[in-house]
Amino acid sequence: MSTDQEIRNVVLVHGAFADGSGWRGVHDNLTSRGYQVSIVQNALTSLADDIASTNRVLDRQDGPTILVGHSYGGVVITETGIHPNVAGLVYVSALAPDAGETTSQQYEGFAATPDFVIDVGDDGYGFLSHDKFKDGFAHDVSDADAAFLRDSQVPINMAIFSTPVKNAAWHDRPTWAVIASEDKAFDQAMLQHMAKRSGAEITYVPASHALFITQADVVADTIDAAAKSALPRTR
Template sequence: MINFRTLTLSVSVTLGAVMALPGMAIADVKNIVLVHGGNVDGSTWRGVYDQLTAEGLKVTVTQLPMTSVEDDVAAVQRSLDVQDGPVLLVGHSYGGVVITEAGIDPGVKGLVYVTAFQPDIGESGGDLLASATSDFTADKLTVTDDGFLLVNDDAFLSLAGNGLSEEDALFLARSQAWANAENLSHKVTSAAWQDKPSWMTVATEDLLISPELQRRMAERAGSTVIEITNGHMLPMTNPDEVAEVIAQAAKAVN
């Protein structure tokens, strides 16, 4: 069972119903596909994976190449193609851009955004970042001559790593995967949340994607909103609570 002492159940549901989180639910949708954020890899989902699989859910973690958004959507599509039934698609951070496009697959029954970008058609992650006050600016990045980027160590520790131990934050910073800088300027061509139910877990202390922006995107999309008090790396800092939201979303879709 989930320990809720660290979970802030500040829940706003745009359709007027309150989403109760009484305990890990047995889901109607059994297949969960998890998509990680930029510059990290699927291992950031390990704690969430462990919780969901312990409840009998089939969990697939997609590894993104991050060479382009199109390549990342294709990687998720491969994961979707091998599922044996309907899917709940989950994205963290930049992964929200990817699931917004990949989620149009008819097998996807709902989407969960974990402190993630939730763009509309014609928007990019960079557009969304620019629309809200944030300390995550271009000077925090190292960009190579061939157009790939990393987040500078100090910025990663302070902006993405708040809530993590210093050791874990430093390891993530030093083990980053190079990501195509153009991924931040990719304009989304489809928005699966327009036709499918969606959830957003807002990290109230996020210093990378501001909580204000997360709430605004979720309100526009009509998403169910659950607020968790911590920083950007919720899959690592609060895996029990994130897994609970995913399990409840899987039970709600059909």
């Protein structure tokens, strides 16, 4: 790593139906380059809870930080990206609402995703369908890995999708996006619309919605590029 690099901190935020362990490949890649990487564990119980969890980790950073979100994690970083430690945002096939918008609103006007099926319980929490999990979430991982991801998934309080964000940090922070071209969780046009609206520098990669696992090197390269250009370098 260049000695004039100013940003050495990275915070990774997972999305719905997953936990922070999926970031292991990205973590290992970045730490081998000298970055200090922290991983948020979202409860997925409310947007406020996940904002608090992310801010708690951001408070621990000792300098400028690249904040990264996958899927619903994009909603979280959109809100928490206003934290003073955040120098840039990276969206990994992630939602990027504007201020005052909800997660659900991002889907309006875009094609349905029939392979991404959410089973909602009487308590309002949703799991991805047991039978459709691999097709909808991670078709490019092994059957064994898909089964483990399916069986260890974290349910999300579906009320989160109707909770508006108060701030949209991408208006004020440089932004990057990695879009999985084989993502079956979101319509491609929807992902491109959100990324372009946020002014993101976009990288496309052939991958499923689980690109944070299957394309860890591409994601890490994007984070590295963001860290090298989000702030001016000292000479």
